[in-house]
Amino acid sequence: MAEFQKKTLDMLRQPMESGRVTISRVHSTVTYPASFQLIGAMNPCPCGYLGSNVKYCSCTDKQVQSYRARVSGPVLDRVDILLHLIPVNLDREEEGTLSSEELRVQVERARERQYERYGAGVSNAKVPFDVLSECSPLTTSQRQMVAQVSSKQQWSNRVQIKIIRLARTISDLRESEVITDEALWEAMSLRRLNQSSSKLSAREL
Template sequence: MENEGAISENRYLDFQQIFGHGDAKHALEIAAAGEHHVLMTGPPGCGKSLLAESFPSILPSLSKEAWLEVLSLYQLSRSTYSQSHLPPYRSPHHSASGVAIIGGGQYPKPGEISLAHRGVLFLDEIGEFPRKTLDMLRQPLENGLITISRTHASISYPASFLLIAAMNPCPCGYSGSNAHYCTCSTKQILTYQNRLSGPLRDRFDINLTLRPVNLNAAKGGIHEQEEPSKIVQERVGLARERQYDRYGGEICNGRVPYDILLRASPLTVTQQSNLQKQAIKKNWSNRTQIKIIRLARTISDLQGTPAITDRSINEAIKLNTV
């Protein structure tokens, strides 16, 4: 029986099936191209889950080596996996136990984060997950592994996944909405936002604020106006090939060691100076500056430019600091 956290291949939505959200789709294309983690914030019904469920449709197929890694993890967990080369997509409910998500148990086996290896982990209503479970995501987000320690031994499982998370802006969900009145106090909103710890929030490269789409503004054939996933997937594939050639292996801008990234794509003196000035003015951490450079490199790869452009840096700043 297939694990409930999985979504089968024929249930992947196509970008073409989602009306509007052009900016969000473009941001997800960047995330797919460079393996950047994404946090989506918006009121209920604005399309966060739809966008996440369609995200696997723009990812390139797994290589044979990657597919075998995924298959091995599913066999270890005694879960079934579609005999295709599509990246896995896992979407555990916030009521799932920490062991189910992280892995472990009396007889240790991979959890959801390892079943999402080489694919996508979607955490809907991320603020509803236990704080302890969320903080345990920091290790795999940093090094692509999860280590489970027991009295007599430690077991490590691969867990190199792309994290897509969604949350409401406040407990009632309607802070900043033009259509619904928010009933939350400032203290309630702050408490709700703080459910996501600073160190974990800092792991997200792209921050998206979504608003509901006015479907009444559409005039017939709304899906035909949208770009299909296949076309986006082709651009993502080309951008990844540029990264693989640059780094000599299947590694993307979101994961490559920073010194290698800068050696392969150094900023100009002017770019370094301008970024430093903004960092001082806006009190950015070193991690924030590195995330912006990684994003800018991916945006330039999608544009097909060999060097990081000023335009890509400006776009990266907007994506990271929304």
């Protein structure tokens, strides 16, 4: 993503937020539907080796900051999941992983739960937030947890809402009627974009 011009990336803000894109010309303004799923990737730095255990990063701190700044905060705020990935051995079999067929069935069940909850063919990502909050309210301790971590991480209200939506979806995948503490922690850990770990521990509060 960082190889695109910053202006080009910032133009994604409107369709990512509203699912529509408006094109204005001298004589008319036209709005088109533009609901899409954005999947993007970028290196941790210009040379690509920041945090690597096998190669030395030759970038200065200023170069790293300038490179990452190409994707603005408002754009990142509109992304549901941010992950820092590390190299893995593709020959190693991962224990406990689900097959594509098992994942498909799990997702279909989660979707059906959402359709039944809201009484319409709408998902957690699209349902109005006040409806989601009414159907799946957070407990007092969960609200305090989100507020405390959000203050530490300087997360915007938009990010906090995305975390709650994501936690509701994780709970649906695990067939839970309520948003669980574990799902909330996992949703918050999926917003951590750093070089060391994508996990959030209680000790960091």
